Each structure stands twice: as C-alpha cells, then as structure tokens.
Amino acid sequence: MNKIFSVTKKTKDNKQYREVQFCGIKCKIKSDLAPNQTYNTQHYLLAMLKAYGLKHAVCSPGAQNATFNFMLQSSNIKSFSVIDERSAAYVANGICNETNEPVIITCTGSSASRNYVSAMSEAYRRKVPLIALTFFDYESTPYSARPQFVDRSVTQNDIKYVSVELPRIFDETGKRRCLTYLNAALSTAFYKHLPVHINCPSFFDFDVEKIKNLPKDIWKNDYCSEDFEHLKDVVSVKKTAIYIGSHKKFTDKEQETLSNFAVSNSIPVFCDHMAHYKGKNRIMIRRPSV
Numbered sequence: 688m689n690k691i692f693s694v695t696k697k698t699k700d701n702k703q704y705r706e707v708q709f710c711g712i713k714c715k716i717k718s719d720l721a722p723n724q725t726y727n728t729q730h731y732l733l734a735m736l737k738a739y740g741l742k743h744a745v746c747s748p749g750a751q752n753a754t755f756n757f758m759l760q761s762s763n764i765k766s767f768s769v770i771d772e773r774s775a776a777y778v779a780n781g782i783c784n785e786t787n788e789p790v791i792i793t794c795t796g797s798s799a800s801r802n803y804v805s806a807m808s809e810a811y812r813r814k815v816p817l818i819a820l821t822f823f824d825y826e827s828t829p830y831s832a833r834p835q836f837v838d839r840s841v842t843q844n845d846i847k848y849v850s851v852e853l854p855r856i857f858d859e860t861g862k863r864r865c866l867t868y869l870n871a872a873l874s875t876a877f878y879k880h881l882p883v884h885i886n887c888p889s890f891f892d893f894d895v896e897k898i899k900n901l902p903k904d905i906w907k908n909d910y911c912s913e914d915f916e917h918l919k920d921v922v923s924v925k926k927t928a929i930y931i932g933s934h935k936k937f938t939d940k941e942q943e944t945l946s947n948f949a950v951s952n953s954i955p956v957f958c959d960h961m962a963h964y965k966g967k968n969r970i971m972i973r974r975p976s977v
Contacts, residue, residue, distance in 0.1 A: 726902045727890045728853050728865055729755050732820075733762065734901040735869045739877050742788060745779040747772045749795020751822035751889040756793060761898045772799050776806030780815055787936055789816035789876045796823045796889075797835035807846035810882040817882040818872070819847070825855055825888035839886050849875045850884040866905060880935060928955050931962040942966045 695706045733755070744766045746756045759766045767782075769775035772794050779790040794800055800821040810817040827836040842850050851868040854861050872883040929949065937945070946966030949956050956968045 726856070726897065727892060728856050728888055729758065729890050729892075730897060730902055731856070731862070731865055731905065732853065732869065732885070732887055733758050733898070734903075734905050735866070735873060736791065737762065737764070737901070738905060739789075739873050741791060743767070743779075743782050743786065743790045744793065745769055745775045745782070745790060746793045747775045747795070747799065749797075749799060749822070751795040751824060752793045752820070753795075754889065754891055754893060755820070755822065755887070757893055758898050759793075761895060772802035773805065776803045776817070776819075779817055780806055780810055783810070783815045783817055787938070789818055789880075791818040791820050793820045793822070796821075796827070796837060798837060800837065800839065804843065804846060807882055807884075808843075811845050811847065814881055816876045816880045818876050819882070819884045821884065821886050822889045823886060842884060846882070847884040848879070848881040850886070852886040853888065855888050862904075927952065928957060930957045931964050932959045933961040934959075934963050936963045937965075 741764055744759050744764050746752070746759060746766055746768055747770060748756070748768070756766070767778065769778050772792075775794075776792050779792045782790045792803065794803070800819070803819050803821075807817065807819060809815070821839060823837070823839070824833060824835075827833040829836070829838055839852070849872045851872050853865050853868055856862050856865055869885070872885050875881050876883045929945070942965065945956070945964070946968070948954070949966065949968040954968060955970050956964060956966065957970050957972045958964050960971065960973070
C-alpha cells in the first residue's frame, strides 16, 4: 500500500532539499526556517497541545494544513479524517460532549473555515471547548492577489471566546509572542471549557525527527496544582464553605478530591441543582428569586 506522505532527502548542486510526495504528486520543498532555527510555529503549536493534554483531533484535508495533519498522525493524538469541514466540526462537537475534553479541528485556507461557523455557534452557546485551527499562507495579504486568500482578522463575536493569529518565529521575541497567544487560547479551552480560534501560518516541513523531538522550551502552567497543603492554615482559622453553581460534569477524580477535602476539613458544599456534584457534605440549595 502506497503512503499518502513520503519524504526523501536529496542533494543537487551541493544543496540539500526535501522531495515530498503527497497523494502521488511530487514537489521540492525548501526550508522556511531562518538560519540556526530548528523549529517553526507548527512545532510549538503541537508541543503546547500535547503539554495541555490534547487527545483527539478531527482533520479535514488541504494544502495549508497538510504538514500539521501529518504531524498529528505521527504523534499519539487520536486523529479522525472528515473531508467536509462542516461535518468535521459537528463530529468534534460530539466528541467534546462525550469526553468532556477539548477537541481540535483543522482546515486549510480559502473558504474552508467558513464551514465551521454553524458548529462554532453551537459550541459558543453550549460552552463546548472546541478548538478551531485554521491555516493560511503567510505571504498572502488582502493586496497581494494570491489565490484562495481569506481575511480572518475579524470573526463573529458569538463563535469563539478567544481568537489569536500566531506569528512566524524568527527570534526569541517571536517565540515568546507565539507562546503567549497559545497560552491565552489553550488555557481558555482547557480550563474554562470554552471554544477558541487559532489562526496558524503554514509550513511545509515533513521532518519526522523534529516531530518525535518537539521543542521543550515551552511554558508550563504553574498556577494549576493538585497540592493543597498551602490551604491548610487558611482553612483551619477561618469558617470555610464551598459553593458550586451550574457546573460541568465532574470527573471521578475531581469529585473524589473535592469530597475528601470537604470531609477532612468539615466543610459544607452548597450545590445548585445543576452543580453535578454527588460527593459528601453536599447541601442542596435554591437561589433566591428576585
């Protein structure tokens, strides 16, 4: 069975290049990286997604996102291929609902991302952590007359809570800027469970070794910890209670942790009827009507 992707290193006139065969079509790829630069924006994007714990992706085929789709297939992220972008977005919505975890959808340039609007609108209203990854030709502008350009600088207010456009990385400042945007979007999706949009420049780098050894110089979240030792002194000297309003379904680990914390410190857990907390010390309450 022939591979969809194949990459061969070749040399001509003492210059190295890569020949990429994609669906039977051969093309010569030159490096998009600056001198002494190992990783591009897409490598940092994948590294951050894996650091946040992404497990599922729904990919639609295209030229601009071909490299990233290849990177996903070469990682441990479970990928589903759905040709139609509108269907792909609704499939991802369903996976989000079933797993209660963020899912990414990827598409190429041109008008492909327009097909995400209906599913993203639903995700916005239902607060589903859908991550739309759209890719574009970095050299395209509204004035360059390059084919299949779509202006994504402005998007509808009711399809996402955060929208960022990642820069190409040429130096340390560009890398920090890229990581800042990624954290803004991914923290919103993974911790607030809200839909976001990430617009990423495309690169054609099919180096498998880079995918196996992604960059390590990425930010780590130092504000989310499972160690509550520092709260003991606060709880012991103050009257403490926990209130849970309308909340997504707790995982077994989250519910056990909260239940043990409430019991060990004699803390009541006041719950709204939509709190989804079934642990110990639960007290059902009703909000006063105005």
